[in-house]
Amino acid sequence: MQFTKKILIVGLALVLLVSLVAGCGQKPATEQKQEQAPAQQQEQQQSQQATETEKIKIGLVFDVGGRGDLSFNDSAYAGLERAQKEFGDKIEVKYLEPSAGGENREQLMRLLAEDGYNLIFGVGFMFTDHIAKVSQEFPDVKFGLIDGAIDGLKEDSNVSCLLFKEQEGSFLVGAAAALKSKTGKVGFVGGMKSPLIERFEVGYLAGAKYINPNIGTMVDYIGTTGDAFKDPVKGKELALKQFKAGADVVYHASGASGIGVIEAAAGEKKLAIGVDSDQSLTAKEDQRKYILTSMLKRVDVSVYNTIKAYLDGNFKGGYQIFGLAEDGVGYAVNDYNKDMISDIQPKLEELKQKVIKGEIKIPMDKKEYEEFLKTLSK
Amino acid sequence: MNNRFKIILLRLLSPIFAIFLAALISSLVIVFIHQNPLKVFVTMFSFSFRRIDSIAIILYNATPLIFSGLAVSVGFRMNLFNIGVEGQYLMGAFLAALVGFSIKGLPAFIHLPLTILSAIVAGALWSFLPIYLKVKKGVHEVISTIMLNYISFSVIHYFIADLLMDKSQKMLNGLGSPLVRMPKLMPTALMPRMREFLNMFGFNIPKHVYLNWFFPLGILLAIGIYYMLMRTPFGFELRAVGHNPDAARTSGIKPEKVYFMGFILSGAIAGLVGLSDLLGYFGYMDLDFPRNYGFNGIAVALMGQNSPIGIILSAILFGFLNRGAEGVQTFLNVPMDTVIILQALMIISIVIITKVMNDYIKRMEKREVSKNASGRTAGVQL
Known part of the structure; x- marks a missing residue:
C-alpha cells in the first residue's frame, strides 16, 4: 500500500519535473524571441496594419450572464453579429464577460480601450459609472452605454447613451x-x-x-x-x-x-x-x-446603428433615444402569430x-x- | 539530518508542483478549445507581472480575501465552520455604508474609523445568534449561518431597493435605468488609496488602481492573529478547544466561553471583508455589491492551511488568477467560462498536492521519530 503510494508520488514528481523542464526550456525561448526583435516586430505589425487598411476594432462587454440569456445580452450580441456580417472586412469585434460578481466591469472596459479598441459597448445600466470614468481616461475612444444615462453629455462627447422608450x-x-x-x-x-x-x-x-x-x-x-x-x-x-x-x-x-x-x-x-x-x-x-x-426592445438595432454611424464618421455623443418612431421598440409579427394578430x-x-x-x-x-x-x- | 533536509525541500517544492500539475491539466482544456496552452500561460503571467498596474490590482483583489480567509480560519482553529462570513461581511458593508452616507460633517479621522468600527460591530452582531444557539442549544453553526446568509441578502436588498435607494439620480426624460443603490458615502468616510504613497517611492501606479490602505491593514491583522494564536493565553485556549474540547475542559478551559469569544472575533473580522471595495472603490452600496468573498474565503483558508501567512499567499494567488483571467480573456479570446475552469483546476490541484505532500511529510517525520526512538531504546538495551 505504502509502496504503491510512493511510486505514485515519485511518478507524479517525475511528470511534474519533466513539465517543469519543458516549461522552463520553452518559455524563455519565446520571451527571448519577443525581446530580440521588439522593434522589428512593431514595424512589422505597423506595416501589416497599414496593408490591412487598419480595421476598426469594436468591443462589447456583456453584463453578468453573458450570451445565451435569450433576451438582453443576446440581443446586443445580435447587433454586433449583424455589423460583423455587413462590414466584415472593415471591422474586428471582440466581446467579454465580467466575472460572476461583475466587479471587474470597469477593468474590462479599460483593457479594451488600452488595447486600441475604437468603439466599446457596455451592455446594461450597471456600466453607467464605469463608462463615466473610463471615457474620461480615453477621450479618443467612443463608448456606447445601453439603458444607462450619464449626466451632462453633449453631442461631441465620446459617450453615446442608448435609451429605449x-x-x-x-x-x-x-x-x-x-x-x-x-x-x-x-x-x-x-x-x-x-x-x-x-x-x-x-x-x-x-x-x-x-x-x-x-x-x-x-x-x-x-x-x-x-x-x-x-x-x-x-x-x-x-x-x-x-x-x-x-x-x-x-x-x-x-x-x-x-x-x-x-x-x-x-x-x-x-x-x-x-x-x-x-x-x-x-x-x-x-x-x-x-x-x-x-x-x-431592439437593443440589436441600437448597437448596429451606433457601429454604422461610427463607420460612416457620424458617431454622435449624448443620448440616442429609441422609441416607436425610431423602430427601437415595437411588437412582433411572425409566421406563428400572424393569423392570431392580423x-x-x-x-x-x-x-x-x-x-x-x-x-x-x-x-x-x-x-x-x-x-x-x-x-x-x- | 538528510531526511530533515528532504522535508524542508518538499515543503518548499509542493506549491510549485501544484502549480505545474494545474498547468498540465488546464493545458488539456486549453488545447480542447484550440488555443496554444503555452501562449495562454505566458500571457497570463506576463500580463500579471510585467505591468505595475496588474501587480497592484492583484494585491487589491487579494485584500478582501485576506480578511475573509482570516475570519474563516479563526473558526477552523476552534473546529467551527463559519460559513456565514458571506452574510457577516454584507451586513458589515451595509452598516458601514449607512454610517458613511448618513452622518455628515465629521472630520475624516473620526468618520473613517467610525465607519470601519460599525462594519466590525455589524459582523460581530450577525455572528452572535449562531454561536449563542450553538453554545446554549447545540444548534449546528453551519445550518444557522447558512440561513442567516439568506436573511442578510434579503434584508440588505430590501433596504437598498426599497427604503434607502438614492432617488436623486438623474435620468434623461425618465428613460434608461438608475442604479439600484444607496446614496454615495461622504468623502470623509472613504479609505485613501495607496497610489500617491507608493508613487513617492518611484512606483508609477496609474490612477485606475484602487489598491488602498486596507491591504496593509489586512497584513497587520494577519500578523496580529498569528500573535494572538501563538503567544496569548486566549490563543492557546482557542487551539486547545479546537484540538479536543473535552481535554481542554478537564484542564480548566471553558470551551463554551472560548467558542463564543472566538466566533464573535471571526464575525468581527468578517465585517471588514467588503470595506476595501466599499470604501476604496465604489463609494456606495448597490444591489450588485461584490458577492462570494465569504465562500472564497473558505477556499483561501483551506489552501493557506489556516496559517495567517498561508492565507495572505493564497489570497494573492486568487488575486493573480482573477487578474490573469482578465488578460487572457481580453488578449487571447479565451472565453470566460474556460477561464473559470482554469481557475478551479488550479485551486483543486493545489489543494490535492499540498494534501498529498503533507501526508507524505508527516509519514516521513513519524518514521524519523520512531527511528530515533528505537535507536534510543536500542542504545539503552546495549
Missing part, C-alpha cells in the same frame, strides 16, 4: 392584450421591482385601459433582486395565479423568468406576451401558438401613429399613470 412598446402590447381578452382581465408579471420594469408595467396597463377603461388588471413582481430575472418557477407560479383569477392574456417583463410565464400560458391554453426579443422564435414548438406577440393589427398601427404624433401621452411611472386614468374617464 419601453413604455411605448408596452402600450401597444397592452392594447393588443385588451383587444384579445375575452374575460376582460389581463395580467402583468414583472421581474425585479425597479423603475425600469415599472415603465413596462404602466405602459402596458395604460395600453389596456386605453382600449377598455373597465378592463381588470393584475400585477405581480417576482422579486426585488437581480435573481428575479432568472426564476422561471416563480414566473410560472405567478402567471398561473393570474390565469386562475380570470386573466387570459399575461405580459411578462422578467427576462429568463418569462420562460415560466409562457409555459403557464401553454399549459392553461391562454395567451402570453413576450419581451425584449421575439420570443415566438425561441419558444418551444408547441408553445408558439400561445404567444400573442412580443414587445420588441385582425387587430390595423388598430395597433393606428395607435402607433397616434403615439408617434404625440396624440397619446403614455405614462412612465405610477404617478403619471394615475393622471392618465383620469384623462381616460373624461
